Amino acid sequence: MGVEGIGASVVRKEDRRFITGRGRYVDDIKVMGMTHAYFVRSPHAHAKITSIDVEAAKAMPGVVDVLTGQQIVDDKVGNLICGWAVHSKDGSAMKMGAWPAMAPETVRFVGQAVAVVIAETRNLARDAAEAVEVHYEELPSAHHIAMAIAPGAPQLHPEAPGNIVYDWSIGEEKAVDEAFAKAANVVTFELVNNRLVPNAMEPRAALAEYNEAEEHFTLHTTSQNPHVARLVLSAFYNIAPEHKLRVVAPDVGGGFGSKIFIYPEEMVALWASKKVRRPVKWTGDRNEAFLTDAHGRDHISKAEMAFDADNKILGLRVKTHANFGAYMSLFSSSVPTYLYATLLSGQYNIPAIYAEVIGVYTNTTPVDAYRGAGRPEACYLLERLMETAARQLKVDPAELRRKNFITSFPHQTPVIMAYDIGDFGASLDAALKAIDYAGFPARREKAKSEGKLRGLGFSCYIEACGIAPSKAVGSLGAGVGLWESAEVRVNPVGTIEVLTGSHSHGQGHETTFAQLVAGRLGIPISQVSIVHGDTDKVQFGMGTYGSRSAAVGMSAIFKAMEKVEKKAKKIAAHQLEASEDDIVIENGEFKVTGTDKSIALPMVALAAYTAHNLPDGMEPGLKEGAFYDPTNFTFPAGSYICEIEVDKGTGKSTIIKFVAVDDFGRLINPMIVDGQVHGGLAQGIGQAILEQAIYDDTGQLVTASFMDYAMPRADDVPSFEISHTTTLCPGNPLGVKGCGEAGAIGASAAVINAITDAIGNNKLDMPATPDRVWHAMQAPLQQAAE
Amino acid sequence: MANVQLTVNGKAVSADVEDRTLLVQLLRDHLGLTGTHVGCDTSQCGACIVHIDGRAVKSCTTLVGQVDGANITTIEGISKGDELHPMQAAFRDNHGLQCGYCTPGMIMSAIDIVNRYGADLDEDTVRHELEGNICRCTGYHNIVKSVLDAASRMKLSIAAE
Ligand code: FES
Ligand code: FES
Numbered sequence: 001m002g003v004e005g006i007g008a009s010v011v012r013k014e015d016r017r018f019i020t021g022r023g024r025y026v027d028d029i030k031v032m033g034m035t036h037a038y039f040v041r042s043p044h045a046h047a048k049i050t051s052i053d054v055e056a057a058k059a060m061p062g063v064v065d066v067l068t069g070q071q072i073v074d075d076k077v078g079n080l081i082c083g084w085a086v087h088s089k090d091g092s093a094m095k096m097g098a099w100p101a102m103a104p105e106t107v108r109f110v111g112q113a114v115a116v117v118i119a120e121t122r123n124l125a126r127d128a129a130e131a132v133e134v135h136y137e138e139l140p141s142a143h144h145i146a147m148a149i150a151p152g153a154p155q156l157h158p159e160a161p162g163n164i165v166y167d168w169s170i171g172e173e174k175a176v177d178e179a180f181a182k183a184a185n186v187v188t189f190e191l192v193n194n195r196l197v198p199n200a201m202e203p204r205a206a207l208a209e210y211n212e213a214e215e216h217f218t219l220h221t222t223s224q225n226p227h228v229a230r231l232v233l234s235a236f237y238n239i240a241p242e243h244k245l246r247v248v249a250p251d252v253g254g255g256f257g258s259k260i261f262i263y264p265e266e267m268v269a270l271w272a273s274k275k276v277r278r279p280v281k282w283t284g285d286r287n288e289a290f291l292t293d294a295h296g297r298d299h300i301s302k303a304e305m306a307f308d309a310d311n312k313i314l315g316l317r318v319k320t321h322a323n324f325g326a327y328m329s330l331f332s333s334s335v336p337t338y339l340y341a342t343l344l345s346g347q348y349n350i351p352a353i354y355a356e357v358i359g360v361y362t363n364t365t366p367v368d369a370y371r372g373a374g375r376p377e378a379c380y381l382l383e384r385l386m387e388t389a390a391r392q393l394k395v396d397p398a399e400l401r402r403k404n405f406i407t408s409f410p411h412q413t414p415v416i417m418a419y420d421i422g423d424f425g426a427s428l429d430a431a432l433k434a435i436d437y438a439g440f441p442a443r444r445e446k447a448k449s450e451g452k453l454r455g456l457g458f459s460c461y462i463e464a465c466g467i468a469p470s471k472a473v474g475s476l477g478a479g480v481g482l483w484e485s486a487e488v489r490v491n492p493v494g495t496i497e498v499l500t501g502s503h504s505h506g507q508g509h510e511t512t513f514a515q516l517v518a519g520r521l522g523i524p525i526s527q528v529s530i531v532h533g534d535t536d537k538v539q540f541g542m543g544t545y546g547s548r549s550a551a552v553g554m555s556a557i558f559k560a561m562e563k564v565e566k567k568a569k570k571i572a573a574h575q576l577e578a579s580e581d582d583i584v585i586e587n588g589e590f591k592v593t594g595t596d597k598s599i600a601l602p603m604v605a606l607a608a609y610t611a612h613n614l615p616d617g618m619e620p621g622l623k624e625g626a627f628y629d630p631t632n633f634t635f636p637a638g639s640y641i642c643e644i645e646v647d648k649g650t651g652k653s654t655i656i657k658f659v660a661v662d663d664f665g666r667l668i669n670p671m672i673v674d675g676q677v678h679g680g681l682a683q684g685i686g687q688a689i690l691e692q693a694i695y696d697d698t699g700q701l702v703t704a705s706f707m708d709y710a711m712p713r714a715d716d717v718p719s720f721e722i723s724h725t726t727t728l729c730p731g732n733p734l735g736v737k738g739c740g741e742a743g744a745i746g747a748s749a750a751v752i753n754a755i756t757d758a759i760g761n762n763k764l765d766m767p768a769t770p771d772r773v774w775h776a777m778q779a780p781l782q783q784a785a786e
Numbered sequence: 787m788a789n790v791q792l793t794v795n796g797k798a799v800s801a802d803v804e805d806r807t808l809l810v811q812l813l814r815d816h817l818g819l820t821g822t823h824v825g826c827d828t829s830q831c832g833a834c835i836v837h838i839d840g841r842a843v844k845s846c847t848t849l850v851g852q853v854d855g856a857n858i859t860t861i862e863g864i865s866k867g868d869e870l871h872p873m874q875a876a877f878r879d880n881h882g883l884q885c886g887y888c889t890p891g892m893i894m895s896a897i898d899i900v901n902r903y904g905a906d907l908d909e910d911t912v913r914h915e916l917e918g919n920i921c922r923c924t925g926y927h928n929i930v931k932s933v934l935d936a937a938s939r940m941k942l943s944i945a946a947e
Contacts, residue, residue, distance in 0.1 A: 011878050018886030019874040019893065021821015021861035028820035123806070201825045201833060201887040201922050253823075253887030254922050286826040506885030506923045675881045675928055682925030706830035706920065714916035714926040719909065743925070 005519020006734070009671035013525060014510040023251045026205035026220045027283045034207070035064050037269055037282040038125035040115040040132045041291065042107035045363040045699020046141035046154060049105055049114060049134060057117055057131040062124035065276050066132060067268075068115045069102035077101060077271050078237040080264065082328035083479040086166055086337050089356075094166040097157025097361070099327035101237075101264035101271075107136070108156055108326035109363050110700055111291025116268055118276050122283070141363035143695040145300050145321045148362045156326060156361040165324055165333070165359035170341045171414050175352035179315025183306035187389040193377045194766045195298035195323065195693040196686075197709060198370045200505075202253020203284040204293060208269035212277065216244045221266050223249040224259045224503050225543020228480065230535050232262045232330070239270045249533040252505035256683070257369035258293045259505065260545050261330040265292070290704040295693055296370025298323035299336065299377050303385050311393055313404050315352040318344060318381065322359050322367075329368035333359065338416075338476050339374030339464075345413035346382040347424040347460045347637060348404040353414045363699045369545065371683055371744040372463070379461040380766075383749035387458065388762055397458050397753075398432060405460075416476075417464055419635050426725040427661040428460060431639040434659040434721055440643070453646040453777075454656070455758025458639070461746035465738035466551030466634035466731070483629035484548070485541040486556035488517065488564050490622040492609040494588075494602030496521075496528045498560075501541010502553035503533050507676070507740065509549060512668045516554055516734075520561055521601060522587040539625065547738030550668060551634045555732045559626035568604050568622060574615045575599050575607055634729045634737040638662035640681075640746045644754035651774025653689060653755050655718045660746070662722070665729040665737035673739045674722050680743020681720055686712035687744075688751035692767050710767070790854045794819070795863030801850070809845040809853055810834045813860060821861040821890045825920065832919030835891040836860045842898035844918070861890035864897070872939035873897050873932075882932030884923035895919050896933045900940050907937045 004010050017023050054066035080099040087093060102113045115132050119125035142148040142156070148163040156163055180186060200222075207220040217240050223229045226247040234242045252259060265282050273280040284292070300321045306314040322336035341355040390397035405424040412418045440456055447454035467473075470481030487499040498513055514528040531537055544553070565585060572590035573580040582593050591598040604622075607613060611620035643656045660677055667673050690710035694703045703709040728735030748766060756762045759777045791800045794817060801816055813819040813836070824846055825833030834846040837859040864871040873893050876882065883889040899915045900907060912933045913926070921929060 012881070014886075015878040015883060018883055018889050019861075019870065019877050020865060021819070021890050023821070023886050025820075025823075025887065027824075028814075030818075123804070199922055200885070201831065201920065202823070202885065203825070251886065254885040256922070285824075286828065286831075508884070671881050675884060675924060678925035678927040679884065679923045680925070683922075705828045706826050707828045711920050711922070712925075713920060714930065715910075715913040717926055719927050719930065720925070 004525045005515055006666065006668050008515065009669055010511060010515065010525065012508045012511040013514060014508065025202055025251045025253055026207055026222050029207055029220055031207070031209060031279045034279045034281055035118045035120060035276060036122040036125045037272060037280050038117050038122065038129045039113045039265070040117065040129050040134065042103065042110060042112045042114055044107060044136055044138055045110050045143060046139040047107050047136035048139060049103065049107065050137050051135045052115060053133040054115065056133065057128040060124070060128040060131055062120035063128045064118040064120065064278065066115060066117050066128070067272055067275065069100060069104035072102050072268065072271060073100055073104045075271065076238060077267060080327065081232065081236045081330065082333050083330050084334040085477040086168055086333040088166045089169040094333055095160035095164065096328050097159050101267045109365050111288070111365060113264055113268070116272060118272055118280055141699045143363050143699040145323050145360050145362065148360050149321070156363065160361055163361040165328065165361060167356065167358050168337050169354065169356045171354040172352060173354045176315045176317050176354040179352045180306045180317070183314055184309040185307040185393060186304055187307070187385060187392050188304045189385050189388050190302050191381060191384060192765045193297045193299040193380055194687060196296040196370055196691050197290055197693050198256045198258035198293055198296060199289065199711060200254030200256055200258055203286060203289045204259065204263065204265065205283040206266040206269040207279065207281045208273040209279040210273040210277065217270055217273070218246045218248065219266060219270055220248045220250060222252050222259050223247065224252070224255040224505060224545055226503065226533055226535055227501060227540050228543055229262050233267065233270065237267055239267065246536045249503055255505045256371040257296065257373055257545060261294055261368055263292065286706065287704055290709065291365060291701060294329045294368035295325065295365050296367065297377060298367055301381055303381055305385050305389060307389065307393065311395060311400060311403060313348055313350050316344060316350050318355040320355065320357045322357055323362050323364065324359050325362060325364045325366035327366045329366040332366065332368040334478070335369050335374045336377070340378050342416045343375050343378035343462065343464060344382060344415055345417065346379065347406060347462050349406050350414065355415070364695055365701070371680065372741040373546070375463045375741065376684070376745045376748065379459065379745050380749045383459040383461070384752065387753040391762065398428060398437065401458065401460050402428060418632065420632055420730055421727045422635060422637050422663060423725060423727050424460060424637060427637065427639040427663055430661040430723060430725055431641045431659050434661065434723065435641045435643060435657060447645055451648060453648060453758040455644050455646070455754040455756070457642045457644070457750045457753025457757055459746045459750035459753065460639045461742065462635055462637040463741060463745050464633035465547035465636055465741065466630050467546035467548045468633060469631060470629050480542070481629065482542055483627050484552040484556045485539050485625065485627050486560045487539055487623065487625040488557065488560040490564060490605045492606050494605040497531055498528065498557055499531045499538045500553055500557060501538060501543065502549040503544045505544070507544065507549060508669070508672045512550070512672060513554060513557060515668055516557055517561060520565070521585055523601065547636070547740040550734070550736040551729070551732050551738050552628060552630055554734055554736065556626050556628035558733045559628050560624045563624035563626065564622060567624070570615055570618065571604050571607050572599050575613065630731060632731045634665070634731060636662065636664050636737040636739065636742050638742060638746060640750040642750040642754040644751065644758055646755060646758045646773060648777070651770035651777060653768060653773060655685070657721065658718055659721045660743065661725060662739065662742050663725045663727055664739045665726065666735040667724065668736065676739045677722050677743045678720055680741060681747045682712045682717050683744040684747025685717055685751055688748040688766050689768050690716060788851055790850050792853055792856050792858055794858045795860060803850050805851060807850045809848040809850055812850045813845060819860050819862050823887055823890060825887065830920065832891040832895055833888050835894040837894060837898065842895045861894060873936040876932040876936035876939060880928050880932040880935055882924065882928045888919060888921040892919050892921065892929055896936065899933065900937045905941055907934060909934065
């Protein structure tokens, strides 16, 4: 392992460029002859475009061209696709409306692009965009699930009657009916999972260049998966064949899912760069990010849980309506189905589960994966249900959970997932200890004497990560495989380049991936560099999302390393006149065990490339590649406990302490793992008490700036208390599970359970703003007075 | 158009710019100092913070015309050659950054906080003072740790001088 190998909290290699202002994000890049794009967007939630007049804009200073939706359709640029086919319970295919990159006829959400101005500077493009005259005939619109499914609701797409994309189900309805028939107690609950805006701090951007002589495009873009972007842009949008399109995702300022998808803006930039024969750069502003980055969550659910007389769970029934917005984004269909309902068993032994999910079109921004993607919604529903059950059944919430924990593995749930390993009791115990559960009643009393309400809330989450076994997801409708690739190149002087299909946009792969390689060879991480994010350099790969880069991406590197080491050992054995089986690798040297004979890595590498003295028949060079396809998902799990204090006068909640105990399997770099948890927790807490995308009666997004959408700030969150329990994942060679989403998945239920515990009213939806909490607080007080 | 003269990271700069040019545009587009970022359009996120005559200011809401004659320091101008500013070193050592996008603004803001509070800095003050800087990645935990760590480093380095 060594001081910089797996398990060491080494500081990050990539940090120096960021802390000195030398990061290189898309908008930092300038090329000769570059023009700037600014989009004209719909001010209406639903309208017919009756005319577009671009002449005045074209005459403005510095304007190169103004292009419209009709032109992009005429040029046969493909409509945006949804890459996961989900079928309704009657077997019918999901019902998708067409989504052109710029609207030629009808706009279906505020912010949808209808035209683009290309000009010499961004300011001039923006000025000219004001002069594009678009006339609309407004249509009635539906911006909430309830409005969209009401009888007589405005229709968004002729393809989807009643605005229903699909009516999907999982599990056995009959088994669940039987479970409820013999239940001693039934707990029911209705809840809303609030709509969120991902808000990576770097707005999306694209720089497209067309090289006429080579008929070749280059796209620099803010992407979590540049190869997938290239595949989709070439195979479906007819921009260019793959070998004529290079996609580069340089430094990317956060993603959280929102930069997985291929958006209209990069399609338009590419298409326009060929039309105007000059490079085209588009950089979104924050308002555009709010209006056009795929939003997250937005569910309305009803859930019922059946218990026997001993408080063991017999069955779970869930019905969820999921809002997809106005169009089906790239992976949207999978989020409320295979990433949500398959996790409804949580950490519990539930013999029967039946879940129905109805996907609904509304006149809002498209909704897709946001940190956790489906799994936070599952955890929030289940953990609020468990807390409600504990209160209703008058049992300790920790004990109710413990009683129902899955304790033997592997465990097949009734909803596809087969959990490979875990120890849920261990993380709950550790969390109870960290929060000092026994001391809570005294703390609550003390707070009461000071006029404050104190509450404690639990959340025991599980997630499916390491996405994903290709064959399994293929059988569920995925349009792609979800393996990962790696190539390890040992240079003739012994330094190493690792080319990975994973993409880092804050996760620190340049450090953690180097730790794996350096640790195996016993060399410093400074000798290893990680290359990612450029389709011209790196072999095809699937990118980073779903906490997959350690479990899948690093496993591919592991496999490639095994091949490299095998060949290197052969060379070393040949050079040292020893048997290959006697060679061990230590501190950067290949040693013959039991002797003092050794040869250093650079000499082995040099021998491989000079090829003067290699074993007979061996090819020169030292470079190996591998593709790794996981055999199962991984299942990170943990227990979170939040202690909260509510001010009786204002309804303001203050987090006193937040304890997180996670089982991520083996930790590569504990410092980075903790950082991932911190960030996830802040997003989960943000969802619980601050964040919500709100549409008004006319379909305007009224929370479309940081003045209106409450992002968590430094004084909204506490310092966190984090620890780990460990069961090694048996499914991959490193024993890792993934840590990127856990915080965002587990935190919100813990916070809301704590607030409802404090105020003694379970009727509370996220975000639990002071106003909402204050009103919820009055209800039990009134009841007491009556 | 207007001509402005100012000092940026110790170098004299003279620029002819449109009246509406923002300081962040001058830095990024005209001077190529792309370490200063833009994260919003409502002066809320702090990704654009630079020092104007030693005070942290949001360069996205500052017209170049307002800073004629001023002394500007950006993230590119705070280390001494290869030697990092203690705040930069503290962010690296405490894992105070992930994607790095908010980081230049955080560091410039944090230096100003330490300059103003010196040894009196505690966690609550740091959290309150960072109200104008948004980070979506770190949950602020390690940013706060970094600032407190740097505060003691900066105190030491002042004592040593
Ligand atoms: S860019 Fe200046 S505050 Fe956001
Ligand atoms: S490190 Fe990514 S926004 Fe702060």
